[in-house]
Amino acid sequence: MHAEILFENGWVYTGNDAGPVRADLTVAAGRIIAVGRPEDLNGTVTPETRRVDLDGQLVVPGFQDAHIHPIFAGIEMLQCDLTEAANAQEAVALVARYAAGNPDTPWIVGAGWSMDFFPGGTPTRDLLDAVVPDRPVYLVNRDHHGAWANTAAFTAAGITRETPDPAGGRLEREPDGTPAGTIHEGAMDLFNDVKPAVPYELAYQGLLASQQLLLSQGITAWQDAWVPIPEGGHADHLDVYVDAAKAGDLKVRVTACQWWDRTAGMSQLDQIVKRRQRVAESSDPLLLNANTVKVMVDGVAENFTAAMHHVYLDHHGHHTENRGIEFFETGELQEFVTAIDAAGMQLHFHALGDRAVTDALDALQAARDANGSNDQRHHLAHLQVVRSEDIPRFAELGAAANVQALWACHEEQLDTLTLPFLEPGAEDRHYPFGELAAAGARVVAGSDWPVSTADPIAAIHVAVNRTAPGEDLPALGPESQKLSLKQIMDAYTHGTAWINHLDTDTGTLEPGKLADLAVLDHNIFDVPAEELHRAVVTQTWIGGECVYNRSTDATDQDRKTRVLQ
Known part of the structure; x- marks a missing residue:
């Protein structure tokens, strides 16, 4: 079989070896056909083969995430996104800015605040009331096991000092029992009937x-x-x-x-x-x-x-x-x-x-x-x-x-x-x-x-x-x-x-496997451990198709790939 794509002049970590090897990799019909030295692949490479010069970069099997929430994350990025806040003041400022930019939105909903911004990890409703007093605000925290709401949101949900904590959850309360602003676990469900549905x-x-x-x-x-x-x-x-x-x-x-x-x-x-x-x-x-x-x-x-x-x-x-x-x-x-x-x-x-x-x-x-x-x-x-x-x-x-x-x-x-x-x-x-x-x-x-x-x-x-x-x-x-x-x-x-029961077709770089791979800007197996975080993904391929190329696809969101949230 003739190669449609040749990755050359770089390192390859197959997943089956102790570490990366200096090798080329060829692909046809979306699958890997060979990994080896250039002289071993000459029979499959033709003048029509697309050549990808790695220039010393490292090819690894595509990363696969075993526990992630992409749709919820994407929705939150498109709503009131607090993930960029570095402290309580910035979180409140982001809420105020979002509310000002969306004056006709009945509810301000979003996520991404960090518990360590607030004493005891429990923000209070008055912080939100100060910037959005007239509309309900409901913001899920970064770990999604709690939320922060303003007075209007508690009122809309009919939650008062008389509302008992539900099974599997609780409300933070002021001394007289009034909801203080933070909701934990199953108590978040108390808002389900009044929060706007996600279209x-x-x-x-x-x-x-x-x-x-x-x-x-x-x-x-x-x-x-x-x-x-x-x-x-x-x-x-x-x-x-x-x-x-x-x-x-x-x-x-x-x-x-x-x-x-x-x-x-x-x-x-x-x-x-x-x-x-x-x-x-x-x-x-x-x-x-x-x-x-x-x-x-x-x-x-x-x-x-x-x-x-x-x-x-x-x-x-x-x-x-x-x-x-x-x-x-x-x-x-x-x-x-x-x-x-x-x-x-x-x-x-x-x-x-x-x-x-x-x-x-x-x-x-x-x-x-x-x-x-x-x-x-x-x-x-x-x-x-x-x-x-x-x-x-x-x-x-x-x-x-x-x-x-x-x-x-x-x-x-x-x-x-x-x-x-x-x-x-x-x-x-x-x-x-x-x-x-x-x-x-x-x-x-x-x-x-x-x-x-x-x-x-x-x-x-x-x-x-x-x-x-x-x-x-x-x-x-x-x-x-x-x-x-x-x-x-x-x-x-x-x-x-x-x-994910995908191991027959993915997860390693070997002949017959799908060409799902990532390219890193350098060989991370050859750097000090404390420098590992400096590696950057420059290309991502799925089934032999380049679905991301940093040199042409870079966006403002790329900066988020380097931030610990």
Whole structure:
């Protein structure tokens, strides 16, 4: 077969080798036909072959994100976007500017504020009232486990001092019980009936906006970790993906992870299976599938809703009675996990606290006991704290560790809102990626964008160093929790390809695989670890098509690829 494209004069990391090799790579009909020395490829290269001069750059398999929220992120970028704020004052100023620029918008909705901007991580309604007193304002925080609202929003939702905290959530309150402004977890649902629905066109444009940014970061596939059955007039994100695939607008390979509604019970499984089938009948499985179910087991540590075996401490270091929130009773969790597994679907767990990890692994054990072993490739995401006795269970159960490596470093939110309230020694057990890998767990990687940047290079830097780029803080935890560059590169490529059941066709650069690849401006295997974050994606290719070229496609959004959010 004659080569249509030749990548020459550079380095190639195939994923099967210990490191990059000096080699050329040829492509035909969207797939790789050879990787090797120039003299070995002469028989396939013709005068008509398109030559791509790498000029010493590094070709790697395309990055694949195992836990991301692109449509929600795109919608938020097109609304009141607070991700660029550096402090509380800037966040409020951005709200004021957005409100002034959108005077006819009935509600100001958006996201992206950081908890560490505010004392205790809980902003108050009066800050918003000062700049937008006449319209409801509702802003989700960066980790999407809480929101900030003004007085008009609470009034519109009918929330008063008499409103009880719902199951699985709570309201921050003033001394007399009046809502103070911050809403946690399930209490966010109290606004569902009054917030404006997200229209289809906004969701579609959000997908395209996100895809443009993610392609510039070398991302060629992802697992969307939150695709709910729509309610209240909101656009159906599954329809958005299906329509984008049909129209040729969807370039990346997507696994749509269907959301398990904790209020809907077992009856939703039939609809989830039917939605999976609808996608299977309408879409190329190499481009789009919906064979995964997302289960939110607990909350997050910053607002004390991550489910822990040990109680949280108070501001004086004394034990409280709070061990976080488990969104399901043990029996209920095991019942529906077993049923989902029996339906041939993959489980994708949000499990952040160590008790949530135990619960998720116990549920997978119950499913295996009932259904036997299979190739569903279940995975647990986040894994902020894991008990030592649960570490080997990942390999035993074939459950992958889905890591968000960017978070595994000292930063203000962790150091002020989390570590002081956990038991002594918790820092050494934080994000135990190295320990999981050493115990034989399969490691896959994701970003959780827009919770934090989707940039794989930034996450790779932290995984290797356990410090954020440019920071002089000590590394988080012991050396044993670090991953090697190869380990995290493989997690971001063929690890996630395996999770997405795309490993037969993607994830490594070898003959027969699809030509899904990214080009980095230099060989990151040949630089000091503290310089890893300086690498830049210059090209992204999917199926032999160049879908991003930094020299011609650079936009204002490119700057976001280098920012830790």
